[in-house]
Amino acid sequence: MKYDVKKWTLLFCGILCMALLVSCVPDSNVDEKAAKAMAEGFLKSYTPIKQESPAMSGEGKAFLADLTGDDFPEAVILYDDFHTSGAMVFDREGKELARFAASSFYNNANVTFSIYEDMAGKVLATRASCPSGTADGRLAVTEYFISFTADEAKVQEMFYIANETTGENEYFVSPQSSRKITRDEYLEAVDKILENSELLETIELKKEDKPIDLLKEKELETYIVECMKQAV
Numbered sequence: 001m002k003y004d005v006k007k008w009t010l011l012f013c014g015i016l017c018m019a020l021l022v023s024c025v026p027d028s029n030v031d032e033k034a035a036k037a038m039a040e041g042f043l044k045s046y047t048p049i050k051q052e053s054p055a056m057s058g059e060g061k062a063f064l065a066d067l068t069g070d071d072f073p074e075a076v077i078l079y080d081d082f083h084t085s086g087a088m089v090f091d092r093e094g095k096e097l098a099r100f101a102a103s104s105f106y107n108n109a110n111v112t113f114s115i116y117e118d119m120a121g122k123v124l125a126t127r128a129s130c131p132s133g134t135a136d137g138r139l140a141v142t143e144y145f146i147s148f149t150a151d152e153a154k155v156q157e158m159f160y161i162a163n164e165t166t167g168e169n170e171y172f173v174s175p176q177s178s179r180k181i182t183r184d185e186y187l188e189a190v191d192k193i194l195e196n197s198e199l200l201e202t203i204e205l206k207k208e209d210k211p212i213d214l215l216k217e218k219e220l221e222t223y224i225v226e227c228m229k230q231a232v
Contacts, residue, residue, distance in 0.1 A: 030228045031072075032221075034092035038075040039221040041094030046079060046214060049086065056080050059211035061105050062220070063203055064227045065115060067122050067148040068097075075224055076124070078102055078111070078205070079214055083130035085111065089146070089153065098153040100144040101128035105211070110204040118197035121149040125194075129162070138163050142175050145193045156193055160186065 064073035159175040171186040
């Protein structure tokens, strides 16, 4: 059986050209300009915080999630804040949308975020726990619920003191208030925040994940780009 060398050579060249063309097509999920803006926006907000607290490690972690419903992910960036993690959310223009706290990515097995959605938009939920300063070693726990719309982000806080030994927690109106409420009243307030919402996904930042050097803008920018590549 004779092979048409010219025919097979042309076919091979055609396949190779198609492969090269496909490899050159930019990933629609990746926007390097947005990644750069997010990294710059974070450093603009974070630098004054680090200058005021030079003992902070300067390390952090991050993830991407579409929180505003515009089909493009926002960057949620965590930074070491001693007993907790500070957290900020940035849009594709590098604008800071929200600032809150989360559990320390050093002291916990993982830091968990939940994303809910209702008719009004999406809600990002997490909690920050740290020693309460009492002799019995109880924990001060703040639960954060950040509601996003196309125009704004609203941060709501719920607070309680957790006694992991007895399981008897003390619930308060807010972190700024000393007025106590019952457990049922606390849960009712949480239900009202998440009323008619559906849990979309849960994101975990694991303790063993290598932190980012937040003081190196290019490292943060590269990390955000890699997150974009992994996005579905």
